[in-house]
Amino acid sequence: MIDKYLNKVICGDVLTILRNLPDNIVDVSVTSPPYNKGENKKGWLVANVKYSGVSDRLPEDVYQQNQIDVLNELFRVTKPGGSLFYNHKLRWERGQLLHPMDWLRKTRWVIRQEIIWDRMIAANIRGWRFWQVEERIYWLYKPNGKSLIGDELKPKHALLTSIWRFPPERNNPHPAPFPLELPVRCIYSVMDDKKEGLVIDPYCGSGTTLVAAKILGHNYIGIDISEEYCRLAEERIKNYEDEIRFAEEEIAKHVVSKTFKQRKEAGEFTGKYSKLNRDKPEKLHLFRTSEIKQG
Numbered sequence: 001m002i003d004k005y006l007n008k009v010i011c012g013d014v015l016t017i018l019r020n021l022p023d024n025i026v027d028v029s030v031t032s033p034p035y036n037k038g039e040n041k042k043g044w045l046v047a048n049v050k051y052s053g054v055s056d057r058l059p060e061d062v063y064q065q066n067q068i069d070v071l072n073e074l075f076r077v078t079k080p081g082g083s084l085f086y087n088h089k090l091r092w093e094r095g096q097l098l099h100p101m102d103w104l105r106k107t108r109w110v111i112r113q114e115i116i117w118d119r120m121i122a123a124n125i126r127g128w129r130f131w132q133v134e135e136r137i138y139w140l141y142k143p144n145g146k147s148l149i150g151d152e153l154k155p156k157h158a159l160l161t162s163i164w165r166f167p168p169e170r171n172n173p174h175p176a177p178f179p180l181e182l183p184v185r186c187i188y189s190v191m192d193d194k195k196e197g198l199v200i201d202p203y204c205g206s207g208t209t210l211v212a213a214k215i216l217g218h219n220y221i222g223i224d225i226s227e228e229y230c231r232l233a234e235e236r237i238k239n240y241e242d243e244i245r246f247a248e249e250e251i252a253k254h255v256v257s258k259t260f261k262q263r264k265e266a267g268e269f270t271g272k273y274s275k276l277n278r279d280k281p282e283k284l285h286l287f288r289t290s291e292i293k294q295g
């Protein structure tokens with residue numbers, strides 16, 4: 001039954017398609033849903049993000065309930081021990097903060113980590129707030145048995161830290177793609193050198209996650225409501241070899257240049273902050289306000 005969907009881009013509504021998939025088949029999902037932004041007011045640096053198949057403007061409570069339903073369907077189709085990387089951002093509606101945690105906590109997923117994606121560019125050029133240069137990536141986990149923690153990442157992946165820094169994709173006709181590095185980092189970190197897993201992106205847009213999955217040797221399922229984007233994704237997957245070098249640049253970042261033992265032997269920082277401050281009081285001294293020169 002799954003053969004009908006395997007290594008395909010399916011054009012249709014995310015919930016309708018997901019409901020046709022069997023339980024416990026997906027290893028890892030990477031996705032960025034529509035944000036319900038309706039960013040058409042003055043002050044936005046980016047052009048209004050308009051998708052070709054659907055409007056990105058719903059009553060916020062309807063939007064959040066829809067996201068909860070999609071996330072719970074993704075939970076059902078994911079294998080125990082599997083992961084979902086969910087890219088979203090902080091938004092404000094009439095001064096009120098709308099935080100992804102508002103609905104993530106209402107889903108079945110264990111929230112394993114909140115990763116900051118420093119996009120190195122601001123979307124909002126007005127000064128109501130400090131320019132928002134970051135988005136969030138939520139690493140969501142489906143427990144395998146009773147443990148809510150799951151397997152450890154290999155050090156070469158964990159060392160990439162919880163702040164990821166790369167600019168948004170520019171060379172892509174889709175209005176809101178993420179860069180290839182992002183799904184490559186997510187998939188490679190949790191799957192490591194395993195192959196032939198199943199990766200799904202239920203809002204696949206131009207197919208960035210699917211290209212990453214293919215390059216890393218996995219099967220994929222893509223879903224998008226827009227026929228135009230489905231065609232775009234299929235075309236990209238056909239030419240995936242053109243993008244291998246970008247994925248390789250990301251993979252090359254997953255290295256351990258020095259082990260913990262080597263750093264300890266060289267007297268370098270090993271992660272004990274209290275010890276660092278005791279040994280190097282001058283670090284704290286720098287921040288004493290009485291020391292700051294006036295005028």
Ligand SMILES: C[S@@+](CC[C@H](N)C(=O)[O-])C[C@H]1O[C@@H](n2cnc3c(N)ncnc32)[C@H](O)[C@@H]1O
Binds near residue numbers: 031179223229
């Ligand atoms: C932020 S974009 C994803 C971009 C993608 N990550 C990429 O790199 O190209 C969100 C996508 O969700 C799709 N979409 C919106 N509503 C949908 C729905 N109900 N079902 C399926 N896809 C939907 C839009 O067409 C759009 O391509």
